[in-house]
Amino acid sequence: MRVLKYKEAISEATVQAMEADESIFVTGHAVDYPSGIFGSTSAAAEKFPDRVFDCPSMENAFAGIAVGAAAMGQRPMFVYPRADFMFLSFDNLLNLACKWRYMYGGNAGHVPIVLRAVVGKGWGQGATHSQSPHAPLAHFPGLTVAMPAAPADAKGLLLSALTSNHPVILFEHRSLFDHEGEVDEAMEPIPFGKARIVREGHDVTIVATSLMVSEAVTAAEELAGRGISVEIIDPRTIRPLDEAAILNSVKKTGRLIVADTSWELCGFSSEVAGLVAEKAFKHLKAPVRRIALADCPAPVSMPLEEAFYPKASTLANAVLELTGQNTENMSHIDEVSLFKGPY
């Protein structure tokens, strides 16, 4: 199969979906620039100049505008160059979009809006350009919250979003945009609520989201050399959550680590830990372990950033601890970011 970059996979899904459905339009600040949201919208902008257009800075109203357009049969896709700007849209997302179908008893139709939000990390992007509010949003019934971690998922989940009947938010990690992977040329939507077993194993389960999936893979490779077999589950969507995939894995391994790209408190790592404590308790052989951002706003300075983000070595050591072994300095397995500023 062909290898594509994550951003190319998003781009391809967008173009294919727009070819198939002329009610799709794409907007948000900078979507029609030559740089097209880090290369993910430029092809669509070139191909469909009338249906890919810039948007003023008006995140609050636009989320409601998207709802109103969707109610009339259009399929808006709105892109946030940074997920942090989405807080301004929370009212229309949480009080209108995600409740629309339910609150009108199914009688006001569907509002299939798609929101793509890019999650920043590193290079001093700082406290207001690096957040991933997937857990706060997933808390609310009526939304679908997806976190594609690989190019194939970026394509497949976006295709599902663009053909689904309800509001979908995708968190796309900026650090993944140049990651490569095999991607089907055909339009194959990936259903929501279906986890991906990234790697099979029998000693420890790591449930990881977004960028933490590749960190988990690095850790698992290192640990495989030491005879520890790690299973990695990527839930792909936070809501709906594929509980069965997680529970089945834990039933097999008896040990769980959850690695997330946001904070711990009331976050996704707690969700999975709680789920397993409720529904796979008798299979657990050891305490669950949550791995998340340090519990402070994202700092800018390099050594603080280093300390702030968990990485492959953090995960590998957590596995060692959980399997009763000594931890050690494993920073050699951590990727050195090649990302260069300014943005």
Next chain:
Amino acid sequence: MRVLKYKEAISEATVQAMEADESIFVTGHAVDYPSGIFGSTSAAAEKFPDRVFDCPSMENAFAGIAVGAAAMGQRPMFVYPRADFMFLSFDNLLNLACKWRYMYGGNAGHVPIVLRAVVGKGWGQGATHSQSPHAPLAHFPGLTVAMPAAPADAKGLLLSALTSNHPVILFEHRSLFDHEGEVDEAMEPIPFGKARIVREGHDVTIVATSLMVSEAVTAAEELAGRGISVEIIDPRTIRPLDEAAILNSVKKTGRLIVADTSWELCGFSSEVAGLVAEKAFKHLKAPVRRIALADCPAPVSMPLEEAFYPKASTLANAVLELTGQNTENMSHIDEVSLFKGPY
């Protein structure tokens, strides 16, 4: 000690704090009406007509205005007659207020803003007038999120908020406003991050928030008659969370139920379940159990509302299950709401 209603306790704390500190001002829509936010601000409005004033409907900017006022030494208290309106303030709360001290390296001073949000329930208040977004907000470092469940806590936590150095959000459940309890006349702030052991017991721990505390008490009383001893922990603040109090209780009882006033997914019930699975795992004798809102938007119609909200009988039956006994219809212990509309 004197008995006060919850709303009177809030009112008293406000007046006392304003007497002690003339930099406090109170605003938000309707705070200076004779009805004064269900009686909680009217006394302050009468006593301090210049420092309790109405606010236009501008929830977005006002959160930032509060920050800017606080940075200059004022202590704004902003009241949301319904917590649901707070989504419009999320940007300034999450990108500015809660990061202020950290993001400027401590060099830009403190922004001690206090936000009171009333959580609606029942009488068909419906999907957009009944939410409690405490978990989504608690996810973010830098905020304090408090949920007073009793009159004494309503007073003590508000006093802490009005004398603290950082942003504090209090979720006050509308159904609690007429609850009565002993309240100290003196100004005794209750520290954040300190749980209240509502009732001691040794069979099962119920960690309950806000209105669920009194539901838990009702359930515990019923169960006591059947020889089951329930310990009830009210964390009082979601962030910071008194982990020790929860873990100590579970170490004693070995069984945990978490009862919250919002949804389960990425909510507070998952947080506590995850916490215990991580840090008190070896003491757990049974799966933890999360009790939360039904996973849909709040419906209006009475029989649907009935099915939507967990109550004392839900908790009592969960305890029976967890202790290996048969569940039964216990609706007789559930309070019949005396609340009359329109609001």
Next chain:
Amino acid sequence: MPPKTQPIDPLASENHETLLRLHEELLRVRHAELALAERYKQQEMRTPTHFGVGQEAVAVGVCAALEKTDVAYSHHRSHNHFLAKGGSVYRLAAELFGRETGCSRGRGGSVHLTDLSCGFVASSAILGEAMSAATGSALAFRLGNEKRIATAFFGDAVAEEGAFYECLSYAALKKLPVLYVCENNGYATESPLSIRQPAGADISGRVASFGVRTIKAEGNDVLAVLTAAREAVAYLRTEGTPVFLECATYRWLEHVGPFYDHELGRTYRTEQEVAGWQDKCPVIKSRAAILEAGAADEATLDKMQTDIQAVIQADIEKAYGDPWPDPQQLFDNIY
């Protein structure tokens, strides 16, 4: 810009039918609200309700200028708009009773109404949302090359919310066929306009600064509203760019609930002020115009009213007898 629409001359006989049709609608909306408010007092409608008594002429006048295929959105005080756009009293009443036959199947309550069959898309309880959604529907019409108009009804307080200006700016920028209808009743709950918005800065003036066309109409005069709305609609269909219609009017009952403020001892406005506006009652005004024009006589109008009241009562009773939703269906329609 198309020429100003001529005021409707009530005396011209070709307008008599219009006068009567408008009056009938006014009566239907007025008496539905009065009957629902009366019934509301029995505590069987468990849903916070903002009655629109006194403000009917805006909804009726505007909706009379719209086609069925045009769509409308509204805010918390939405019954008038729901009914005037063609929604049924029966399904509204059923919604307030929380019945499965309610327009939103008892899920939404008074502030969340819908009836797509007549183009009433949705009302919503959060200030600003109706306006954003209507703007979005107008964007859909523009993108889909449809000749329809989207309308939003809302109150004066929305002009304090940022979403208001974001919508105006966007609709003007993108030239969207959206009709914004502001029912300026001078209050937000108990707060008069003067303590909420800058002195002397009127809402339409602010709107006009975006290059949006504004029209003011006497909100209690259904003919004046219809005239203004026709002008707006003609402009929207030819120019396709937004119009803002501001109508001064007045709410008779308390902000939320079925009582008069004085019945509950509220003093934020005087009984005289309310009485003054009751003298300018849109129904009385319409009736007087009809009588003066000789379009119908007193007896005909009286009968019209009693007939309508009877139908409304029957609708409400029917709704009351309808079944509750089945709790088994609590999870229907989440997606």
Next chain:
Amino acid sequence: MPPKTQPIDPLASENHETLLRLHEELLRVRHAELALAERYKQQEMRTPTHFGVGQEAVAVGVCAALEKTDVAYSHHRSHNHFLAKGGSVYRLAAELFGRETGCSRGRGGSVHLTDLSCGFVASSAILGEAMSAATGSALAFRLGNEKRIATAFFGDAVAEEGAFYECLSYAALKKLPVLYVCENNGYATESPLSIRQPAGADISGRVASFGVRTIKAEGNDVLAVLTAAREAVAYLRTEGTPVFLECATYRWLEHVGPFYDHELGRTYRTEQEVAGWQDKCPVIKSRAAILEAGAADEATLDKMQTDIQAVIQADIEKAYGDPWPDPQQLFDNIY
């Protein structure tokens, strides 16, 4: 309304000192930014940075009219304002290098600057926040009966955000002593104003519709900005109600980062357009005014520049040599 402030006559000898002081500030801001941009290319400043080269006259002119006790807020493009309000190049450079000695101790980066000692309260990266916070500080001054002024600097794109209007409305309603300074540079990243805001509807016009006093000034002429700012400040100190100062200016470098757009092949604006604005360079303009007035000679001004550049280089080097924050202190100052 106080009488219009007289333009500063550069030829009058009592103004020569002012001219020179302004020029010195312009040079300090300009060469700090140029030096930082140059250094930025070495990839040692790991923080997305929006340079203000070309727009200095606004910051310098406005801050020259303010007292030290007045406070200022800014948006993402904040270096100019930080420096002009009295912030040090050294602490700014240290912040960009992520050093413990940075004005925000390396926690905030380029878009989160502070220096309370000179009244620069905070810059913030999210559009609208600076304006809200400044409005809040003005509210604090009103409540505390303080005679201070709060200032917010921001760009033209903020006029698309709802918060902009919520602030204007509130400041006008409450009569707050807040000075809003809009640097209208015609672009938001690569989007020209014309595709973002309604045609013909200028920002000041919209602002004026709230009853807020507006003043326009030629943003590349530091004397014009100072004149306008003095007028604004006089009005604010006497009337105490908000003023909106709109300054047309132009950004030379790319939106974020140290390069010229053409160096990176971007075509959203032409090299001629940039060159045209470079001809209107505020520093050249100021220098010409000084020479024409005979307030100083070429040599003095050249020396002024080299002296300033030397100090700046020393500041940057000193900052570079400073220590990193200690990761042990990651959790400092959360509350």
